[in-house]
Amino acid sequence: MTEIAVQPPRTPVTRKDVARYAGVSTAVVSYVVNSGPKNVAPATAARVLDAIRILGYRPNAAARALKLGSTEMLGLVLPDNSNPFFAEFAREIEIAAGNHGYALLLANSNGNVSEEHRHLRNLASRQVDGVILASNSMNEPVTRNILTSDLPTVLLNQAVPVPGMASVGADFRAGAADAVRHLIGHGHTEIALLMGAGTSTITDERELGWLDALAEAGLPEGPIARAPFTREGGYRGGQRLVRGAHRPTAVFCSSDLQAIGLLRALHEAGLSIPEDVAVVSFDGSAESMYSWPALTTVRQPLADMAAAAVNAVLPAGGKTPLTHEVFPTELIIRRSCGCDSLPTTPQRNA
Amino acid sequence: MTEIAVQPPRTPVTRKDVARYAGVSTAVVSYVVNSGPKNVAPATAARVLDAIRILGYRPNAAARALKLGSTEMLGLVLPDNSNPFFAEFAREIEIAAGNHGYALLLANSNGNVSEEHRHLRNLASRQVDGVILASNSMNEPVTRNILTSDLPTVLLNQAVPVPGMASVGADFRAGAADAVRHLIGHGHTEIALLMGAGTSTITDERELGWLDALAEAGLPEGPIARAPFTREGGYRGGQRLVRGAHRPTAVFCSSDLQAIGLLRALHEAGLSIPEDVAVVSFDGSAESMYSWPALTTVRQPLADMAAAAVNAVLPAGGKTPLTHEVFPTELIIRRSCGCDSLPTTPQRNA
DNA sequence: CGAGGCTATTGACTCGAGTAGATAAACGTT
DNA sequence: AACGTTTATCTACTCGAGTCAATAGCCTCG
Numbered sequence: 059m060t061e062i063a064v065q066p067p068r069t070p071v072t073r074k075d076v077a078r079y080a081g082v083s084t085a086v087v088s089y090v091v092n093s094g095p096k097n098v099a100p101a102t103a104a105r106v107l108d109a110i111r112i113l114g115y116r117p118n119a120a121a122r123a124l125k126l127g128s129t130e131m132l133g134l135v136l137p138d139n140s141n142p143f144f145a146e147f148a149r150e151i152e153i154a155a156g157n158h159g160y161a162l163l164l165a166n167s168n169g170n171v172s173e174e175h176r177h178l179r180n181l182a183s184r185q186v187d188g189v190i191l192a193s194n195s196m197n198e199p200v201t202r203n204i205l206t207s208d209l210p211t212v213l214l215n216q217a218v219p220v221p222g223m224a225s226v227g228a229d230f231r232a233g234a235a236d237a238v239r240h241l242i243g244h245g246h247t248e249i250a251l252l253m254g255a256g257t258s259t260i261t262d263e264r265e266l267g268w269l270d271a272l273a274e275a276g277l278p279e280g281p282i283a284r285a286p287f288t289r290e291g292g293y294r295g296g297q298r299l300v301r302g303a304h305r306p307t308a309v310f311c312s313s314d315l316q317a318i319g320l321l322r323a324l325h326e327a328g329l330s331i332p333e334d335v336a337v338v339s340f341d342g343s344a345e346s347m348y349s350w351p352a353l354t355t356v357r358q359p360l361a362d363m364a365a366a367a368v369n370a371v372l373p374a375g376g377k378t379p380l381t382h383e384v385f386p387t388e389l390i391i392r393r394s395c396g397c398d399s400l401p402t403t404p405q406r407n408a
Numbered sequence: 409m410t411e412i413a414v415q416p417p418r419t420p421v422t423r424k425d426v427a428r429y430a431g432v433s434t435a436v437v438s439y440v441v442n443s444g445p446k447n448v449a450p451a452t453a454a455r456v457l458d459a460i461r462i463l464g465y466r467p468n469a470a471a472r473a474l475k476l477g478s479t480e481m482l483g484l485v486l487p488d489n490s491n492p493f494f495a496e497f498a499r500e501i502e503i504a505a506g507n508h509g510y511a512l513l514l515a516n517s518n519g520n521v522s523e524e525h526r527h528l529r530n531l532a533s534r535q536v537d538g539v540i541l542a543s544n545s546m547n548e549p550v551t552r553n554i555l556t557s558d559l560p561t562v563l564l565n566q567a568v569p570v571p572g573m574a575s576v577g578a579d580f581r582a583g584a585a586d587a588v589r590h591l592i593g594h595g596h597t598e599i600a601l602l603m604g605a606g607t608s609t610i611t612d613e614r615e616l617g618w619l620d621a622l623a624e625a626g627l628p629e630g631p632i633a634r635a636p637f638t639r640e641g642g643y644r645g646g647q648r649l650v651r652g653a654h655r656p657t658a659v660f661c662s663s664d665l666q667a668i669g670l671l672r673a674l675h676e677a678g679l680s681i682p683e684d685v686a687v688v689s690f691d692g693s694a695e696s697m698y699s700w701p702a703l704t705t706v707r708q709p710l711a712d713m714a715a716a717a718v719n720a721v722l723p724a725g726g727k728t729p730l731t732h733e734v735f736p737t738e739l740i741i742r743r744s745c746g747c748d749s750l751p752t753t754p755q756r757n758a
Numbered sequence: 759c760g761a762g763g764c765t766a767t768t769g770a771c772t773c774g775a776g777t778a779g780a781t782a783a784a785c786g787t788t
Numbered sequence: 789a790a791c792g793t794t795t796a797t798c799t800a801c802t803c804g805a806g807t808c809a810a811t812a813g814c815c816t817c818g
Contacts, residue, residue, distance in 0.1 A: 070558075070774095074775095083799075085776085089797095094776075095776085096796080121474050121776090124471050124803050125774085140496040140499040145489055145498075148489050152489065152515065156515075163481075164513075344639065345668075349700075350699075435807075442805095446765095449766060471803075471805045474772095474804080
């Protein structure tokens with residue numbers, strides 16, 4: 059039972075205390091802490107380091123931020139951290155930011171533009187060094203532009219470049235086309251689309267990908283259901299598809315979350331998957347691997363995208379020209395499409 | 409096309425600029441901004457407010473934090489934000505913190521004590537006003553204690569009070585007992601336990617609840633499988649239960665995430681749920697509502713717990729004595745237990 | 759009409775750390 | 789021994805906002 063006798067410093071230890079203890083000036087302490095712009099004699103540095111350790115000194119980030127004009131914090135604005143896709147994204151971003159010594163300030167906007175504004179203002183006044191802004195679908199870019207004018211910002215989840223703003227996204231169109239092609243390869247000719255209903259008037263790229271694959275195979279457009287990007291939304295949309303005039307034999311679904319709801323609607327209708335209706339979805343979240351049946355899905359490379367997003371907002375050297383990075387997706391074959399392989403050893407994203 | 413001609417201030421606007429513009433001293437600006445300790449003549453205040461609006465002034469949070477010694481930020485350390493349970497928790501905490509004007513600094517520890525330490529130190533040097541620390545299971549409280557000595561900290565997910573630390577949790581034992589009693593009510597006599605394997609040596613309260621219900625009905629202990637708190641863990645644990653000497657007719661599972669994996673193991677074994685094996689799980693996450701079949705689960709009141717956690721760390725007036733709040737749980741009946749009701753209109757947690 | 763009491767406003771100092779410019783000490787050269 | 793160099797250290801100012809003590813202006817009452 060070794061009782062470590064660190065007396066908890068009632069008054070926080072400052073640089074001054076360290077300086078006094080080590081018998082040097084405060085400047086030297088800074089130089090040691092930052093391996094800072096001037097050298098310090100090795101012996102002196104050792105004394106300072108000792109003092110720091112003994113007193114338990116930690117530099118005050120607020121003071122640092124004030125002087126340097128950088129808080130080493132990034133803001134992350136998400137529609138909803140309880141959406142597993144964004145939750146996984148947030149985690150990757152936190153890791154990527156951490157790798158650069160940056161901390162993450164989290165904010166949920168509920169996909170609501172005015173809440174987004176509120177958070178953006180709040181983050182700006184908290185002096186974050188940059189903001190990563192995710193949304194389900196594009197809202198008015200102009201509005202955004204005004205807001206974030208003087209704060210490095212990167213838009214997440216943008217398949218297509220937004221003029222005047224850095225963005226990071228996955229190639230929704232190509233990924234969706236891959237997925238639909240795969241269904242076509244299984245012999246399906248009536249392939250429905252279960253699409254997210256964004257606030258945007260801009261057509262989602264995933265919808266275009268679906269059309270691309272259909273067109274190139276000379277197939278007619280299947281039925282379309284539009285619903286929110288939630289399990290509930292997928293469920294309702296799925297019900298509409300099932301009860302529709304002619305039921306499709308396959309559905310391409312714009313997110314895993316919706317696909318989970320869709321599966322439920324199909325199960326309830328007594329349909330078996332993939333025999334009666336095949337399903338392929340989009341995102342590649344962990345949840346998709348453990349649904350029944352496991353979802354074949356288009357994986358977005360979250361970790362890579364997260365790293366790219368962080369790099370895009372970081373004051374990396376000098377003014378990086380606005381980048382628009384679009385990442386390729388990967389089709390993860392599981393059971394819901396009709397492929398037989400039943401991967402008991404999960405492939406990725408445990 | 410009304411072009412709003414706000415020239416984006418290249419140099420950030422400071423209090424001084426506002427003061428000059430409004431023709432007052434900097435002190436007055438502060439008084440106006442904070443409705444601060446002295447009054448300002450209405451006419452003057454109006455001029456200052458105008459200046460603030462016109463120049464687009466936002467007080468520098470770093471300077472404020474330096475002077476006041478409070479950043480109005482809370483740190484949140486989670487094992488893993490991509491775990492839906494913690495993701496939902498994080499969201500509720502962000503909202504609760506936001507209600508008090510606090511921002512949330514997010515950190516993932518991977519359930520790893522040394523990473524926890526690292527984050528805690530980092531958060532401390534960032535001058536957060538408090539830390540909310542969640543873990544799957546208790547690790548050495550002493551270690552924690554040393555770390556957080558001078559930073560208001562509240563432990564999350566603690567069913568039992570930890571001496572010397574504030575904590576917030578749900579009544580795991582009573583909740584688990586409720587769940588198991590419900591299974592007993594369905595006539596089951598061989599009820600297995602699929603339990604999380606924490607790093608802790610302390611018996612999980614959910615295990616005790618399971619025992620309580622079994623004992624009070626005079627039933628023997630069913631088989632126990634221990635596995636990590638993941639879908640994968642639940643899957644492996646489920647396989648072990650299915651292949652075990654005698655297969656239980658019901659399983660109480662210590663988390664929804666594991667239950668999802670368990671369902672998969674049961675499906676793969678060709679068992680139907682709840683006919684062959686009934687399942688009740690714990691947490692009440694959104695995911696549990698859309699599994700197939702929908703999970704009967706013990707809901708933890710996340711929003712209430714989040715609010716309590718935030719209140720516990722906030723510098724609320726003066727030194728709140730360390731609180732240990734334990735919240736009651738609620739059994740959400742769905743299909744996996746054997747009840748017939750098939751709620752198409754979800755009850756809560758959409 | 760001057761003293762006393764208000765109120766509105768201001769100047770100046772502070773928080774903790776970064777760093778330029780001044781200063782001191784040590785060394786090498788001729 | 790005198791001088792320039794180099795190296796180590798210190799002094800002092802700065803970042804932006806909060807706030808106390810002092811001050812200026814105004815009103816009221818005796």
